[in-house]
Amino acid sequence: MSAAARNVELSRGDGLWIGRFRAMGGPCEVLAEITDEPAARNVVDIVAACAWRIEDKFSRYRSDNIVARINATAGAPVEVDEETAKLLDFAALVHRLSDGMFDITSGVLRKAWTFDGGRRIPARAEIDALLPLVGWSKVLWARPVITLRPGMQIDFGGIGKEYAVDQATRLAGQATGGAVLVNFGGDLAVTRARDGDRPWRVGIEGVDAGAQHAAKLVDLAAGALATSGDTYRFVQASGQRLSHILDPRDGCPVRDAPRSVTVAAPTCTNAGMLTTLAMLRGPGAEAFLQTEEVRHWVQRQEKIR
Amino acid sequence: MKIGAALAAATCGLLGIVPSVSVAADAEPKWDIDSAFLYYGESDGRVKDLSLSAHATRDFGDERKLGIDLSVDSLTGASPSGAIASDDVQTFTSPSGRDTYSTPAGEIPLDDTFLDTRFALSGNWSQPFARLYTVNAGLGFSSEYDYQHIGANFGLTRDFNQRNTTLSAALAYAQDTIKPVGGLPLPLSQMGDAVSDDLSPGNRGAGNDSKNVLDVLLGFTQVLGRHTVLRVNLSYSDSSGYLTDPYKILSVVDPVTGDLIGRTPAPGASGPTGVYLFESRPDSRRKEGIYAEMRHDFAGSVLQVGYRYSTDDWEVDSHTLESRLRLPLGGSNYLEPHARYYQQTAASFYRYSLANASPLPEFATADARLSDMSAVTVGLKYGHVTAGGNEWSARLEFYRQTAKAPNEVLIGNQLGNTQMPDFNAVILQFGYHFKL
Numbered sequence: 001m002s003a004a005a006r007n008v009e010l011s012r013g014d015g016l017w018i019g020r021f022r023a024m025g026g027p028c029e030v031l032a033e034i035t036d037e038p039a040a041r042n043v044v045d046i047v048a049a050c051a052w053r054i055e056d057k058f059s060r061y062r063s064d065n066i067v068a069r070i071n072a073t074a075g076a077p078v079e080v081d082e083e084t085a086k087l088l089d090f091a092a093l094v095h096r097l098s099d100g101m102f103d104i105t106s107g108v109l110r111k112a113w114t115f116d117g118g119r120r121i122p123a124r125a126e127i128d129a130l131l132p133l134v135g136w137s138k139v140l141w142a143r144p145v146i147t148l149r150p151g152m153q154i155d156f157g158g159i160g161k162e163y164a165v166d167q168a169t170r171l172a173g174q175a176t177g178g179a180v181l182v183n184f185g186g187d188l189a190v191t192r193a194r195d196g197d198r199p200w201r202v203g204i205e206g207v208d209a210g211a212q213h214a215a216k217l218v219d220l221a222a223g224a225l226a227t228s229g230d231t232y233r234f235v236q237a238s239g240q241r242l243s244h245i246l247d248p249r250d251g252c253p254v255r256d257a258p259r260s261v262t263v264a265a266p267t268c269t270n271a272g273m274l275t276t277l278a279m280l281r282g283p284g285a286e287a288f289l290q291t292e293e294v295r296h297w298v299q300r301q302e303k304i305r
Numbered sequence: 306m307k308i309g310a311a312l313a314a315a316t317c318g319l320l321g322i323v324p325s326v327s328v329a330a331d332a333e334p335k336w337d338i339d340s341a342f343l344y345y346g347e348s349d350g351r352v353k354d355l356s357l358s359a360h361a362t363r364d365f366g367d368e369r370k371l372g373i374d375l376s377v378d379s380l381t382g383a384s385p386s387g388a389i390a391s392d393d394v395q396t397f398t399s400p401s402g403r404d405t406y407s408t409p410a411g412e413i414p415l416d417d418t419f420l421d422t423r424f425a426l427s428g429n430w431s432q433p434f435a436r437l438y439t440v441n442a443g444l445g446f447s448s449e450y451d452y453q454h455i456g457a458n459f460g461l462t463r464d465f466n467q468r469n470t471t472l473s474a475a476l477a478y479a480q481d482t483i484k485p486v487g488g489l490p491l492p493l494s495q496m497g498d499a500v501s502d503d504l505s506p507g508n509r510g511a512g513n514d515s516k517n518v519l520d521v522l523l524g525f526t527q528v529l530g531r532h533t534v535l536r537v538n539l540s541y542s543d544s545s546g547y548l549t550d551p552y553k554i555l556s557v558v559d560p561v562t563g564d565l566i567g568r569t570p571a572p573g574a575s576g577p578t579g580v581y582l583f584e585s586r587p588d589s590r591r592k593e594g595i596y597a598e599m600r601h602d603f604a605g606s607v608l609q610v611g612y613r614y615s616t617d618d619w620e621v622d623s624h625t626l627e628s629r630l631r632l633p634l635g636g637s638n639y640l641e642p643h644a645r646y647y648q649q650t651a652a653s654f655y656r657y658s659l660a661n662a663s664p665l666p667e668f669a670t671a672d673a674r675l676s677d678m679s680a681v682t683v684g685l686k687y688g689h690v691t692a693g694g695n696e697w698s699a700r701l702e703f704y705r706q707t708a709k710a711p712n713e714v715l716i717g718n719q720l721g722n723t724q725m726p727d728f729n730a731v732i733l734q735f736g737y738h739f740k741l
Contacts, residue, residue, distance in 0.1 A: 014691070090319040097308040097315075166320050199329065216364075217740050223328030264330030270316040277308075286367075292309045295330050300368075300468065 008048050010041055019044030023051035024059070024161050026185030033194050034178040043175050047182055050168040058087070058156040060107065067154065074150040077140075085144045087156060087163065094273055095136040101280040102273070105148075106248035107155030108133045113246065113253070127251040134248050162226050162272030165189050169224075169268070181220075189224035189268045197221070204262050204297055216297050220264070226271035228279050229260030229299070245279040256283040264295035336741040337362045341734055348729040351415065352382040368439065369432040378423040383415035387553040387671035388581055389658050389724065390414070391565045396578045398499045400552050402487040402506025405499050405575045413726065416552055423449040429458070437464045445479075453482045462524075473524035484513035485551035492585030493665050496554060498576030508583070516546030532602040540615075542592040554581040555671040560660035563717030582659060584670040592617035607631040621675065623649035637690040643702065645682040651675060657710040657724060673725050678708040684732065695739040702732040 008021045017040030019030040030047045034040040057065050070078050080088065091104045108130050112122035133151045140147040148154065156163075165184050172180040173191035180191045181200050190200050199219035204227060218225060228245070245254045261278045265271035274294055278285040289296040317323065338361045345354040358376035365371065388395065388408075395414055396407045408414040427445030434440040439462045447454040456479035464471050483489075488509035490496075497507035521541040528534055557566050557580035570576035594615035601608050613625040627645040634640055652675040654668035684702025691697075708725040715724070 086319050086321075090315055093315045094312065097311055163319070170320070170322070193329075218330050221329035223330060225330065264328050266313065266328045267316050267320060267322070269319060270313055273312055273316070274309075291307060293307075294309065295328070 006048075006052060008041075008044055010037070010044060012037075017041075017044070019047070021048045021051070023048065024055050024164065024184060028185065029181075029183040030172070031181040031183070031200070032172075032176065032178055033180070034176060039176060039178075043172050043178075043180060046171050046175050047168040047180075050171055051164050051184060054160060054164040054167065057083075058160045060153075060155045060157060067156065070146055070148060071153040073148065075148065077145045077147040079145050082144075087159060088141055088146060088154075089143065090269075091154075091156075091159065092136065092141055094277075098277050098280070100136070100249060101247065102158065102276060103134065103136050103248040104154045104156060104158065105136055105139060105152055106134050106246055107157065108151070108153050109246050109248070109251050112251070131251050134251065158276055159269065159272070161185065162187050162224075162268040165224065165268040187224075187226045187268050187272060188220075190220055190222065193221040204260070216262075218262075218264070218297070223264055223266045224268035224271050225262055225264050226268050226275050227260060227262040228272070228275035229258075245276070247280060254280055254282045258285050258298045258300045260297075260299040261285060261289070262297040263289065335363055337364070337738075338741065339736065339738045341736040343732065343734040345730060345732050347382065350382060351728065352380060352384055355379045367433065370430070372429040372431075372443075374425070374427045374429075374445075376423075376425045378421075378425075380421045380423065383417035385673060385725075386414050386416040387555055387584060388414040388579070389556045389558070389565065389671075389719070390722075391556075391579065393565075393567075393578070395565070396576070397554075397581065398496050398506075398576050400486045402497075402509065403499055403502060405577075421449050421451075423447060423452075425454075427456075434461075437468075438462065451484050451486060453484075455480055456518075460522075469528040471524070471526040473522075473526075475520075475522040475524070477518075477520040477522075479518045479520075480515060481518070481546075482513055482515045483547055483551065488512050489514055489547070490551055490583035492549065493582045493669065496577050496581040496583065498570045498574040500574075514547035516544055516548055519543045534600045536596075536598045536600075538594075538596040540592075540594040540596070542594075543589070544591075545589045548588060548590055549584055549586040550670070550672060551583070553584045553670060553672050555584055555656060555669055556581055556658045557661050558658040558716055558719075560663060561717055563658065563715065563719040566661045580661070582665075582669075584672065585668050586654070586670055587619065587668055590617055590619055605633045619675070620653040621649055621651070623647065639688050639690075641686040641688065643682070643684040643686065643700075646679070647681075648679040649677070651677045651711050651714075655711070655714065657714045657719060658716065660716055673708040676708045676725070677711055678706065680704060680706040688736075695737070697738070698734075698736040700732070700734040700736070704730040704732065706730075 005022060008019050011018050015033065017032045017034055017037065019032070021028050028051055030044045032040045032043050034043065056062065058067055059065065060067055062068055066080060066084050070080070094102045109127070112126045112130055133149070138149055138152065161184050165182055165187050166189060169180070169182045169189040169191055172182060179194045182189055188202065193199055199221040202218045202220050202225060204216045204218060245257050246252065247254050257279050261275045263271045263274040263278070265274060274289065274292060278288050278296070281288045286298050289298070338359055340359045343354070343356040343358070347353070356376060356378045361373045363371045386397065388397070390411055390413050392410055394407055394410050396405050397414065398405055400416065406417065425445070425447035427443060429441055429443030431439055431441035441460045443458045445454070445456040456477060458475060458477035460473060460475035462471055462473035487506050489511055491508045491510050494508035500506050519542070523539045525537045526534065558564055559566060565579045568577055568580050592615055594613060596611065596613040598609065598611035609629045611627045616622045625645065625647045629641055629643045632640045652670065654666060654670060655675050656669045656671055658671065659665070659669060682702055682704045684700060686698055686700040688696055688698035705727060707727045710724050712720065
């Protein structure tokens, strides 16, 4: 991302300062219940800096960061810093908890699948050729050293944004006593309830073609919300809509995945993992979330008003 | 196996924070309410309607929804009685049969005793049924001074093709009771003199009657790519029972000149100064229609174009073309222009007037709404979505109706006159959409 695009717009509305910027491929927003403009600008700058730092460090689209270094080694061991090590520990644990469904090495499957709303379905042979490069169990992770097999790649795309929301929210909470909501492309967390103990009212985007209203409003007084959905990312194949969620075990999109899953949890990372794991269960998404006893909203149907 | 606790602990390790269970996202709004205040006013002091309405939806989760509609309308003003204009002052007996009112020379007679309050309430429940089906069922009720309606509806939809295709079928049945002021006029009987309170008005039958309406709707919705939705509906409607408008009349005219036949009230009585017959319509009507609508999202601007064709065994065929375009204005504002064109042919028994001394037809009406008619509506809506996700809107629309009696029903001098002047109406609506 060019440096010129890294600017923050600050505006005032409904008793809040609203900071807007772009990071991690999408619009980001900070709502701060602060009267003073310099104080609000400071919080927004801290949040934006945090988002850009994490983007720079963990984006798979860059060639000069730790992810690029790990992916370029072709079998050689790489020693990583403490923050990266924590993310790898976390990824390893979720891989185990999800029986291998969540896997940060599944990104190479994108060489076969392009989720741009198009119609291209890869041949089975094309997918099979990539599967030997997928699987966290093929990775040697001995903190702080990681060794990938040649051709394998890791990708923090499934964790990075939610992690950034949590880190930025923590920094915002340290910078101001005012209530702050941090929203990176629909994944969001709050430092506390708004003044007067009022919750933040948050809209979850609908999945309809041309939706005008938020499909659902959620009042959030503490914690975080994460949403995983395929409103814009899918493959249209022989009348079927294939979700962008890939099952690393067979390299194919999960069948009958919901159109969108939103989960509320104490942290955005926690919520984001639950949405991803729910999507991976396809038709069993609702049952999974009910078992986990978390607040959730699942949209499956194209609702036409 | 539950993984929540292990996942939460791992997340805290990752973020370097103390584990907590601090999430409060329970207070999801339960009601979604669309409320509106509407003013509808016709030109030349005709009908005015002030209406307050609310549509409330309560989401019980898992796609189970309750919808409630409530509205109160206050209708005032006058509507054309069906009688033709005359070069002389015309006097009519009012619908109650107790009074008379007069229309100045050269003016279209309006029945200005029109004043009513309508109250309507309906409820609808919908929920998934089996894996790809949704069922819905509802009840409705409305009441006004001389009219009661009760209805029930049932529908089923099924999704196909990864929910890109939806088929639906719906059935509605209604029973309406009409209890006109002064009783039901006998079809094609003559309007008599006004009578005092202790006598019953002449040519009136039972106090009330009813009609039944069965509607069947088949719908097909197809998602055509990411930004386009097509919808096609087929409809069938069967009405039976009392379908006549008890307040509408026809003028009886000279078969050569087309001018009104005069009448003198009985000595000491007041009453009509012309010969007017109450209208008569068939006791059944079957309509079929097809509606097609396309919605397309052009990068945020949503265009909706719809066309409806309807035909019935009264020979009223109509075409409706309607379009809306939703234009985001940046931020949280939008503009929505709206245009509609409507055109219909006259009912087979539509008459501008009835010729004196000719055999009476079995059915006849002079109601302009059953004549050759076209109407244009243009309007603009402005909406604003607040930071809290609520939305208010204002809508202003103009309506112009042009009705024309077919030449073959005109007699003598009527051919050269303007029989039914155009009329205009203005519609102003304020809406507020909020969640509770």
